Amino acid sequence: MLVRNLLGARFKETPKDCQIASHALMMKGGYMKFMCAGSYSLFTPAKRIMRKIEEIIREEMDRVGGQEVLFPVVMPASLWEESGRYTSIGSEMARFTDRNGTKMVLGMTHEEAAVHLARDIAKSYTDFPFMIYQIQTKFRDEPRARGGLIRVREFTMKDAYSFHTSQSDLEGYYERVYEAYNRIFRRAGVKNFIAVKSDSGMMGGSVSHEFMLLTEIGEDTLAVCENGDCDYRANVEVADCITHRVESSKEELREVHTPGVKTIADLGKTLGVDPTRTCKAVLYRENATDGLVVVFLRGDLEVNETKLRNHLGVEVHPASGVQEEDGVVPGFVGPVGFSGKAKVVFDRSLSGIDSLCCGANKKDYHFIGMNIGRDVGDPEFVEVAKAYNGGICPVCGKPTIRLFRGIEIGNIFQLGTKYTKSMDMTYVDTDGSRKNPIMGCYGIGVGRLCASVCEEQHDAYGPVWPITIAPWEIEICCLQSEDGEVKGVADRLYENLTARGREVLYDDRDIRAGAMFADADLFGIPVRVVVSRKTCDRQVVEISFRDKSFKGETPLEGAENFIEEKVKELYARYL
């Protein structure tokens, strides 16, 4: 491919809506064009990267026995009514009515379609297990599209669905896909990723993992045990929050005047109480009923809203503008004598602390010396607090929990029978009885993976694509292309390498070296070959790696062999 024929502009200025490096570099490098919120057209370099990622995914899915299929993007609503998700999913699902008045939806995931495809066919236990997958366009009407291809509304996704006759068979297969995912991300060149336990959300099911690229710009927070012998790692949404024991002894309950003291930090300053010996109240409202929910937890901790939602079984949002009509005194809410119209939740972090400071449900007053058993009664303690840096690992018991930020690049779910039950998919088991198969599902967003690799592997000048997914393997930069001899040398190199089956991007434009190299940095091609008047005079070509790990030259005679060796050397990194 000749750069001068390639559609796409490269430029220096960072577009002002780009908050993260991968977004900025992929815009500046001519990889994609904004069409509307969360939607981009892709130029050829990005499309080539996508195809290579897809091929890696396909190979690894086939390796674990996957069968590639294709489901429709547009599905009848009736299919989603069968599973109950037509109503349980909100406005993130796009819906329309077709010319015949039939309600249709755009697929944001395809569990329903997978069950629809398999349910008339796999009717005997001998037909199991099997896994089907597709690589297809999805549309999710994301309220917060951001970060270029990191979070979009329309995206290409590999989604896979496995069907089993026993939980243990699912678990064994789940392990295999887990390993396949590790291979996929390694082969795609991701360096710093981990798998964490996660919340199953709208997918249903119990066990699930997310594969996370560790990066400061991640939207997710992960709890990772840093004890080298332990491998505990979980999305903070589901991570256990185990607190250090707080030493205190019983005191008398005393009301103190604390005018204007509404935060835990203020309390510390005013009364000298450590936040670990305070009980704070965090207020939510249920989305559906607007009913108030009060969470009491230790003052140094934060509420884990996912756990709270899972505990309550309903959606909630932080309460704002709480009034005395609700029976609460904002800033001074405490468990002793609380009489607000609200559901009350006590976090486990409060359990076992003999003496706490808390709001007195009276403006400008707090209690100190509060003992829950004595002063409140015997509430049920549940875990709704967020794991924190230095918290105790639920597996090894050491205080080695550390929080990281991450981008989700893949997920795997043990779904159970949620869909096969609701959609009445059954098989006849060995004993003649009818059962619902047990499902697993497994997703990878192709565009997000592409952007994530860029986010992890770039410098100030452009992406540094791993050779396994780079749009081309080699870029030839021909300086002084107006010089016939130089151009002749570069042309031959391009033709010879291309004839050998190598993927070569060739820049023979008559532009300054600086501009050509700036473009080359944005293309991010792993192997760069420079041909110039100077190299021709010395009968050599210059070769360097985009990641700077190699720079050298080789005689013009036989340069193709040397370049191919270098290409193979790079591939060997990802075997």
Place this chain on the structure above:
Amino acid sequence: MLVRNLLGARFKETPKDCQIASHALMMKGGYMKFMCAGSYSLFTPAKRIMRKIEEIIREEMDRVGGQEVLFPVVMPASLWEESGRYTSIGSEMARFTDRNGTKMVLGMTHEEAAVHLARDIAKSYTDFPFMIYQIQTKFRDEPRARGGLIRVREFTMKDAYSFHTSQSDLEGYYERVYEAYNRIFRRAGVKNFIAVKSDSGMMGGSVSHEFMLLTEIGEDTLAVCENGDCDYRANVEVADCITHRVESSKEELREVHTPGVKTIADLGKTLGVDPTRTCKAVLYRENATDGLVVVFLRGDLEVNETKLRNHLGVEVHPASGVQEEDGVVPGFVGPVGFSGKAKVVFDRSLSGIDSLCCGANKKDYHFIGMNIGRDVGDPEFVEVAKAYNGGICPVCGKPTIRLFRGIEIGNIFQLGTKYTKSMDMTYVDTDGSRKNPIMGCYGIGVGRLCASVCEEQHDAYGPVWPITIAPWEIEICCLQSEDGEVKGVADRLYENLTARGREVLYDDRDIRAGAMFADADLFGIPVRVVVSRKTCDRQVVEISFRDKSFKGETPLEGAENFIEEKVKELYARYL
């Protein structure tokens, strides 16, 4: 791939909604599953065929300098408002409103997206020409989905868009794509296809061609000149209708009583007038205004509604229930003294005939001896009649026009500046002036091509896939797989051929030979290898081609080599 692991059921009965062979065989062979009107999920065999077709298309598009890109399926309505098609396209375009109230559409074609991608970038004449293409899902809310994958609502399409600075450059490139299309269809194994001139419809532009698979079940009618020296071929929608000269001499205009004679055939019987010497009236109504349109044409011909629409510039439909309120006498409409409230169109076929029989605009009366010049005046003759078998070729002038039925498998359009003008895409030309680039666009429906090949190449038992697009190259049928030695031989063959990079489907199920072969016929794999007790006893394997052009055996020792030779022999047919 093992047949016993492959998801998909094969069965004998033809589903009752299947009107055509490819639809029936692809349902019976476990290629696809109906989801809703015009929408199917594809099982692995069909998906594999699709991918092979896509790869052939990709190679040929790249060969003519195409750059693969990817446009969104979901686009903002505003983009389609720019081109004017948001309103000009009717209910075949699916529309919805997103969570922010923005109007969105599902792409049924991507001219708007192509201009959107290129218009900020290609700003100088030096940036031209270029061609971008994608292979992507489209949704068209087809009122008449039918024939399995032949006419669906959701489909995978390759759509390409080229941009040029001159009409001659477009024309040269159009020729190259025309040749690329010929290569694509030949490589995909289509045997009997032709390119015909076509109507540009909603795409705009002037010159366009459709590639047509010739088949009785086609929805389109094609006019082909059968004079060996002539290559005239056109969709009947646009084919010229040139009539033989009808000899007649002037007569007097005479009214005759023709009670109950309302058709041309009746006229022939009653008055002994040849249909070529009659003038019939065909009535339409304009869709928008309901206004009547009367077409007068020679009695043996039919109206070409596409030409009529193009002539009138509005949509029309056949009039039913015409009443005397419209000022016409149904069954007796004629041009002499016609006073109906209608637009009147005279077809060219009436020109030059001295004496005609026609309705007298009076119940139960016709005229004979009607001469248009003398009795009607000097109407404008336009061409709105359909070409017919034995009609005169507009190129060679011989009466060798023959009509065929065809399925459209690809189309190419010279679009002109319709989209670049309306969407304000300009470039600076050599002389410094701003101009709109000239576009071409080029489509192939991947699923329809797959179904078309099946339609053309099947027998009563199943598809006969060309090896270039077959889901697998080789199928190994192991009969008596319960026999350890036989199974061992077949297993080894499967492993060895797979290790050589061959695509092998392996049937080692413990079922009757008849059932296994019936399934194999439905899989339609080009090379079949049979291993059985009998072949093992004789130390051979049996090999046959699905198309019956070869059947033989080869020694077990070295059978892999022989089989690979046979595979290569089949590929050589499509070079």
